[in-house]
Amino acid sequence: MWRKTYLSFLIGLLLSTSIILNLNHFLPLDVDVKLLVGYILGFLIWAGLMSYFFCFEKTKKPALQCLSVLTFSLVLNVLIKLGVVA
Numbered sequence: 001m002w003r004k005t006y007l008s009f010l011i012g013l014l015l016s017t018s019i020i021l022n023l024n025h026f027l028p029l030d031v032d033v034k035l036l037v038g039y040i041l042g043f044l045i046w047a048g049l050m051s052y053f054f055c056f057e058k059t060k061k062p063a064l065q066c067l068s069v070l071t072f073s074l075v076l077n078v079l080i081k082l083g084v085v086a
Helices: 002-026 031-053 060-082
Strands: none
């Protein structure tokens, strides 16, 4: 139980942060609105991912699924920072 909690906490935190960074890059809003949207959506994504982990008996399947999405999101973040993606 604790293992699932720690794993879901860390992966959920990393994945929600990475997704919100991607989203904020493409939103045509002011900085203060982006921060508010990022704060609210980041918390909701993080809480949803933690709940998602507890839908499964084992941690392997949700961890692999979330890590694959995290890898894609991190690659997209790097491409955005390098200027490859507008």
